[in-house]
Amino acid sequence: MTSPATTAPTGSTTSTGSTTSTTPARAARPTGTPPVIRWLVLATFIVILNETIMINAIPRLMTDLAITATAAQWLSTAFMLTMAAVIPVTGWFLQRFATRTAYLTAMATFLVGTALAAAAPTFEVLLGARIVQAGGTAVMIPLLMTTLMTVVPESDRGRVMGNVTLAMSVAPAMGPAVSGVVLQVGSWRLLFLLVLPIAAAITWVGFRRLENVGEPRPGDVxxxxxxxxxxxxxxxxxxxxxxxxxxxxxxxxxxxxxxxxxxxxxxxxxxxxxxxxxLMDLRVLTHRTYTLALLLMAVAFMSMLGAMILLPLYLQEVRGLSPLQTGLLVMPGGIAMGLLGPSVGRVFDRLGGRVLVVPGAVGIVVALAGLTQVGAATPYALVLGIHVLLSVSLAAVFTPVFTLGLGALPAHLYSHGSSMLGTLQQVAAAFGTALVITVMTTRAAGLVETGTGQVAALLEGLRSAFWVGAAISLLVVVVALFLPNRAEHSDGPVTGH
The missing domain is CATH 4.10.860 (DNA Excision Repair, Uvrb; Chain A)
Incomplete structure (x- = not known):
């Protein structure tokens, strides 16, 4: 991707003294989302959809492949592991390869993994295929964020980031619902067979129409x-x-x-x-706004993942809903989060981040506190309303936080900043999941030992876990109060780095 020498301001010179050419994005303000971002968003939508599309397939996989629930969970755990291991390399990778090369590498890797998963004869092959898929996914998200920060002028970043949020939040919300419909009529292999041709078409058309952004900087890994x-x-x-x-x-x-x-x-x-x-430039942490945004994003992501894990357990194990019904009930929240993205972006461009982030942080706390009160007969409309509030609050937080954090960095650190954000997301996801599941199972097991019924014990375990999530989310409010309204600009790229 771009280096400090190739991301100089208009009319400035590179470190070698040659004048940099002005990219179209910097020469004139675009009237809409730049085409390069549109194609990257489409591709990222597909890979993120694939990340959640397996959630409802675990029971079917346990039967078809004769595996335990613990083994089946490895299809998600291995995905997270691969993302956590690969994303730190993307900062180096995106600076040393052109946009089209990085895009084709990521999507080709994803396609190979998807094809292998569709034809997997055994669990071991399917697990390997998921690891390959994750390798491609790990590159796409930092590539999208880095390119956005490079080609979109600061005055339009909120709006464009809001459009990106539309795709990135609707995709995971649609995954469980799509898989629920597919599994009603066919095999789990159809989940991959449906994604494969769509991803292949987007890869081909996107590669033909993408333009390289900046110039790659050669270097050894x-x-x-x-x-x-x-x-x-x-x-x-x-x-x-x-x-x-x-x-x-x-x-x-x-x-x-x-x-x-x-x-x-x-x-x-x-x-x-x-x-x-x-490999990952840690000087991104010397920028106060970026560091605060990194912390806020990690805590909010942890709370979100905890709710995403616990709510389906409540709906299916306590309330007896099917996977399809569960997916349809949580879909409105994801869609609301996505549809609100462009509006959040426009508000951010006009008024800054605090008017969105602070109320959004409070909304996260209120929603998670509301989930601590769910019971065996709580109206589904109330559960739906709480989930929509959580989703809308997260939308109000994520778009400004991503934009403020990355916007506070000099251009040559965008790829490293995106890489660190992605890495911390995976760690936060793992920590949030481990924490809420541990609290839930420990509380439920203790109650069962005292004679409480399984369902009642599980419900109390879920409530305890939601309380933990609500308590953690208070930190989101605290950090939000310290975020600036606008990005604190760097003095410029540091030469000789």
Missing amino acids: DWFSVVVAALGFGGLVYGLSRFSEGEVATPVALIVAGLGAIAAFVLRQRSLQRTGSP
Whole structure:
């Protein structure tokens, strides 16, 4: 993607003294979303849809492939592990390969994984296919964010980021509902067979119409950094995921080992920053607004993932809804979140972030507190309303936070900032999932031992887990109060990095 030498302001010179050419996005304000963003959004929509489309298929997979529930969960755990291991490399990758090359590499990897999953004869092959899919997905999201920050003028970023939010929030909401419909009429293989031709068409047309943004900067990859990043972030996510299986010693050991590898990764990056070739440039953390946005996003994402895991359990295990009914009930919230995205973006462009982020943070707390009161006979309309409130509040938070955080960085750090955001999302997802599942199962198991019925015990466990999520979300409100209304601009790219 872009380097500090190739992302200079209009009319400025590169570090070698040659004048940079002005990109169309910087030469004139676009009247709509730039075409390069439209194609990247379409591709990202497909890969994110695929990420959640397997949720309702686990019972079917357990029967067809003769596997346990624990093994089936690995289809999601392995996806998260791969994302956590690969995303740290994307900052380096996006700076050294052109937009079209990065796009084709990511989508081709995703297509290979999808085709392999559709034809998988065994669970092991299906698991490997999901890992391949995740490798492609890990590149697409940072590629979209980095390109957006590069080609869209600051005055339009809120609006365009809102349009991106439309796709990125509707996709995961549609995944469970789409899979519920497909599984009513056919095999789980249809989930991949439906995605494959659509993804292939978007890949082909998008590659033909995409234009490269900026110029790639050649450089060697530091393989020690790649290995310790994979071991560190992958080990941390894996350790956190193991807590949901009721273990303690093994997860703790994995987490400690993961943190040790991450410490080695950090020290290595600080050393490489002096030579100008870090895998992930940690100088993004020297920008206060970006760091606050990173923290707020991680906590909000943790709360969101916790609710996404717990609510289907409540609806199916306590209320007895089918996977399809569950998917349809939570779909309006995701659609509302997506449809609100463009409006949130326009408000951000006009009024700044605080008018959105602070009320949105309060809304997250109120919604999660509301979920602590659900019972065996709570009206579905009330559950739907609480979920819509949570989704709308998250929409009010995510678009401004992403835009403020990345907007506070100099252009040559966009890819590294996007990479760190993506990595922390995976860690937050794993931590949030492990925390709420551990609280739920521990509370429920304790009640069962005292003679409480299984369903009643599960309901109390779910309420306890929702209380934990609500308590964590209070930190979102605290951090939101410290975010600036507009991005605090850097003095410009640091030369000689």
